Amino acid sequence: MNEKIRQLLDQMSALEDDLRREVQAQEANARYQIKGKRVEFEAAVRQAHRKLKTGFLRWLVAYRPQNLITGPIIYSMIVPMLLLDLCVSFYQATCFPIYGISKVRRGDYIVFDRQQLGYLNFIEKFHCTYCAYGNGLIAYVSEIIGRTEEYFCPIKHARKMLGPHSRYARFLAYGDAQDYEARLEKFRVGLGDAQPPKRS
Numbered sequence: 001m002n003e004k005i006r007q008l009l010d011q012m013s014a015l016e017d018d019l020r021r022e023v024q025a026q027e028a029n030a031r032y033q034i035k036g037k038r039v040e041f042e043a044a045v046r047q048a049h050r051k052l053k054t055g056f057l058r059w060l061v062a063y064r065p066q067n068l069i070t071g072p073i074i075y076s077m078i079v080p081m082l083l084l085d086l087c088v089s090f091y092q093a094t095c096f097p098i099y100g101i102s103k104v105r106r107g108d109y110i111v112f113d114r115q116q117l118g119y120l121n122f123i124e125k126f127h128c129t130y131c132a133y134g135n136g137l138i139a140y141v142s143e144i145i146g147r148t149e150e151y152f153c154p155i156k157h158a159r160k161m162l163g164p165h166s167r168y169a170r171f172l173a174y175g176d177a178q179d180y181e182a183r184l185e186k187f188r189v190g191l192g193d194a195q196p197p198k199r200s
Helices: 003-028 043-052 056-062 065-076 078-099 122-152 180-193
Strands: 032-035 038-041
Touching: 065 078, 078 122, 122 180
Parallel strands: none
Antiparallel strands: 032 038
């Protein structure tokens, strides 16, 4: 990786840190506090949330029928998601220690906190829990596979691809063969203390 690209990546990282701080400062004004795994709103906010909550029967009448019709298809996806979760977690638990790669913490990716929102009814909370699991699982799996790719083949593709994982930007340029084995070993050693990507 040339020096200009390294500088740009460092600048991007610094900007992401600045953005994260600004978002956290804005969230500090949102009138809630995180205490362990609980989110606690101020009393006035909790009361306003309760007033905005849609009752189940009213929600059912106002709900889009196409959402109800497709519900069984959407929720049947829990089976492959659970299987994926089980298989990838087993792979990580058995292989990462052998490779010397730091394990990915599920809790950094799969977060369940929307059920603490007082303005959601129990069906909406169920939807939110399902989506949080599905999207968190994909991010968790992406990080595990990203670390695996970094261990075995930290080389960028020749063609541009959409949505690369968080580690991809620092991979070696396509076709840059100079000192490949030495640089590959450097990637592998770095994975022993791998950190999750920074979250906003």
